[in-house]
Amino acid sequence: MDMIESIVTEGIEVENSCTGVSTLNTETSKTEFVWTLTATWHLVHVRLDMEAEFNHPVCKKKRLWEGVAERVTDRLRAEGYADVPARAFECDLKWRNMLATYRKNAERVRRLGAHAVHWEFFGAMHRVLGRSYEEIEARRKAEINSTKPGKTVTSKRYTPILPTPTLPNHAPCPAPTLTRPPQDLLQLYLELQERKLNMWAQQKALEERKIEAINNLARAISSLAPDSVATPKNTAVSDSLTSLSSQR
Numbered sequence: 009m010d011m012i013e014s015i016v017t018e019g020i021e022v023e024n025s026c027t028g029v030s031t032l033n034t035e036t037s038k039t040e041f042v043w044t045l046t047a048t049w050h051l052v053h054v055r056l057d058m059e060a061e062f063n064h065p066v067c068k069k070k071r072l073w074e075g076v077a078e079r080v081t082d083r084l085r086a087e088g089y090a091d092v093p094a095r096a097f098e099c100d101l102k103w104r105n106m107l108a109t110y111r112k113n114a115e116r117v118r119r120l121g122a123h124a125v126h127w128e129f130f131g132a133m134h135r136v137l138g139r140s141y142e143e144i145e146a147r148r149k150a151e152i153n154s155t156k157p158g159k160t161v162t163s164k165r166y167t168p169i170l171p172t173p174t175l176p177n178h179a180p181c182p183a184p185t186l187t188r189p190p191q192d193l194l195q196l197y198l199e200l201q202e203r204k205l206n207m208w209a210q211q212k213a214l215e216e217r218k219i220e221a222i223n224n225l226a227r228a229i230s231s232l233a234p235d236s237v238a239t240p241k242n243t244a245v246s247d248s249l250t251s252l253s254s255q256r
Contacts, residue, residue: 041092052129054079056136073100
């Protein structure tokens with residue numbers, strides 16, 4: 009009897025221990041959110057519906073992602089799939105990964121065509137994000153083209169150099185006006201007067217030398233004739249020289 013009781017007791021303990029392990033694994037699995045295909049589709053639809061709110065210049069992304077997580081969780085629970093609620097950071101991280109995949113596929117479509125992409129979420133995302141992606145690509149190409157050497161000079165602002173205005177041929181060029189203080193003008197006037205006086209004195213001295221030379225010539229001529237004989241011719245020459253000297 010004791011042997012049978014011990015076997016039953018050990019069997020119950022072992023069963024209880026196994027039950028405890030399975031319960032722990034179930035609780036652990038219930039704390040992790042799994043992105044199934046249905047959950048991912050709900051995230052895509054909810055996030056694309058809120059694209060305008062996320063693109064608003066002033067917004068709090070944390071609150072927006074909390075709203076995305078609540079909507080995804082509500083849709084999953086309505087369909088009977090949500091045992092664990094989706095959290096904001098999980099939705100944000102999942103969307104970032106999907107955006108990276110979308111950009112790669114958009115570039116593939118641009119190079120090879122739409123037939124080269126088979127990602128199931130691309131069509132829905134491209135209908136909303138395609139215009140924004142194309143605008144970003146066009147802006148990026150415009151920036152690259154604007155930085156080329158040939159267009160760098162034309163993009164810079166410069167100040168045009170206007171030609172110097174020319175006066176008509178008949179119009180004389182105005183002389184520069186010099187302004188001097190009154191003291192300089194007075195000094196200039198005195199210098200001019202002094203120069204005039206010096207020139208007059210030099211001219212007077214020159215005339216006196218001429219007269220003296222003429223007188224010396226007259227005396228020399230008169231001394232050539234004899235003192236005792238005074239011819240009319242010598243007298244006339246002497247008189248003419250004397251009159252000439254008096255005129256000087």
